[in-house]
Amino acid sequence: MKNPGQISVEINSLTILPTRLDHAEPLHLLVDSTGLKIYGEGEWLDQKHDIRARQRWRKLHLGVDGVTHEIVASELTSDDIGDVAEIPELLDQIDADVASLTANGAYDGEMVYDTIAERCPAAAIIIPPRATAVPSDIA
Numbered sequence: 001m002k003n004p005g006q007i008s009v010e011i012n013s014l015t016i017l018p019t020r021l022d023h024a025e026p027l028h029l030l031v032d033s034t035g036l037k038i039y040g041e042g043e044w045l046d047q048k049h050d051i052r053a054r055q056r057w058r059k060l061h062l063g064v065d066g067v068t069h070e071i072v073a074s075e076l077t078s079d080d081i082g083d084v085a086e087i088p089e090l091l092d093q094i095d096a097d098v099a100s101l102t103a104n105g106a107y108d109g110e111m112v113y114d115t116i117a118e119r120c121p122a123a124a125i126i127i128p129p130r131a132t133a134v135p136s137d138i139a
Helices: 043-048 084-092 110-119
Strands: 027-038 056-065 071-078 098-102 124-126
Touching (some): 027 071, 071 084, 098 110, 110 124
Parallel strands (some): 027 098
Antiparallel strands (some): 027 056, 056 071
């Protein structure tokens, strides 16, 4: 019997279908990710009895139109997939020209810069450098 004070929803996969908008102007893309906790069957019992089970997480990567705030791209991955690795998959979902990509320091990696330069050469990249960043030879 489930705990009557708690609502449980089982999610094996999550599909978010972004709205395909016609962009008259190039897109100002905002990118970030967040963690989602996956609660399994009976997990509330583990919490009730203070049993420390291995936690399961997923990571939701989002691309948002900076003007309309619409989600234009999304990927749900396991928690061990880094933010940088999802940039190509997010860009694959975008049909519009990209004027700029803005992200946090977690996206400061050569793969991001190379991918944007290849797919959207005119796009401005707005990412603060990591604290340990060192300029590359081509910077």
